[in-house]
Amino acid sequence: MTATGTTLVVGATGTTGSRTAARLAAAxxxxxxxxxxxxxxPGATAVRFDWYDPATHGDAVAGTDRVYLVPPVGDPDPAAVMLPFLARARTAGVRRAVLLSSSATAAGGPAAGAVHEALPGLLDEWAVLRPSWFMQNFTGTHAHAASIREDGVVLTATGSGRVGFVDAEDIAAVAVHALTDDRAPGTDLVLTGPEALAYDDIARIYTEATGRPVTHRRLTHGQLRDHLTRTAGIPAEFAAMLATMDRTIAEGAEDRVTDTVERLTGRPPHTFHEVVTRETARSAGAARP
Incomplete structure (x- = not known):
């Protein structure tokens, strides 16, 4: 890796942003x-930043030469705020950007796909991370993790469809390389774990790793949509989109693994068993007085 200037990590308290900031600071x-x-x-300078408050953008980007971009959560059109920010960042001296997108979203697609498509025209040095679904969805604050803690069940409309779930630590490790290596990737990087797993596999492995019985309850598209709206309070349109994403998994859209993590970091990606064991041990340690 080369010595760098200063990196702005947007979303530095989030799942991947916090890990990316910590790894950069530790290095x-x-x-x-x-x-x-x-x-x-720890190890970083905290700055206020709100995608919807342009008055915070100038101070945040001042003195930086690269940026890790986490789109605003739940915004169906993040390009409306992200592209003006990127143009401003370029003027301020930012020369490299690494965008967090999704394996389900290609360039020109919905949500971050529009930012992905525009990024090469804005900066010469860039990369787009397209991780599969996070393993931390089952251990953190995600609805799946809450459902496991409360009821010992995972509810999906994925059927027997498989997903190359990926550890957020592995995403952060790749992000650090993309931000600091001598040459930016200049492409999109699909990130997965070492194997594609069905949600039945997730329940089984979680049970084996923790000793807590977990089952996967299969719902229809409509049942999941209604559950998300009624129980989780998610707006109907967004709930329908989430249910449709499950349906695409059932149809095989996420049934793949890539070598990207090992190719860029020099080590294999973590398994789901490793991550569940690690994250539950951390949670137990944090809960002790």
Missing amino acids: GHRVRAASRRATPV
């Missing part, structure tokens, strides 16, 4: 950790 890079509350991050 000796200067980091500006951006969040809406300017939450302190």
Whole structure:
């Protein structure tokens, strides 16, 4: 890796942003950790940043030469705020950007797909990370994790469809390389774990790793949509989109693995068993007085 200037990490308190900021700081890079509350991050300078408040953008990007971009959560058209920010960042001296997108979204697709498509025309140095679904969905604050803790069940409309679930630590490791290597990837990188797993497999492995019985309850598209709206309070349009994403998994859209993590980091990606064991041990340690 080459010595760098200063990296702005947008979403520095989130699942991948926090891990990326921590890894950059641990490696000796200067980091500006951006969040809406300017939450302190060890080894980084905390700055306030709100995608919907352009007044926060100038101070956040000042003095930086690269940026890790996490789109605003739940926004169906993030390009409306992200592209003006990127143009401003380029003028301020940013020369490299790494965008967090999704394996389900290609360039020109919905949500971050529009930013992905525009990024090469805005900056010469760039990469788009397209991770599969996070393993941390089953251990953190995601609805699946809450359902496991409360009822010992995972509810999906994925049937027997498989997903190359990926560890957020592996995403962050790739992000650090994309941000700091001598040459930016200049492409999109699909990130997965070492194997594609069905949700039945997820339930089984979680049970084996923790000793807590977990089952996968298969729902129809309509049942999942209604459950998300009624129980989780998710707006009907967004709930329908989430249910449709499950249906695409059932149809095989996420049944793949890539060598990207090992190719860029020099080590294999973590298994789901490793991640569940690690994350539950962390949670147990944090809960002790």
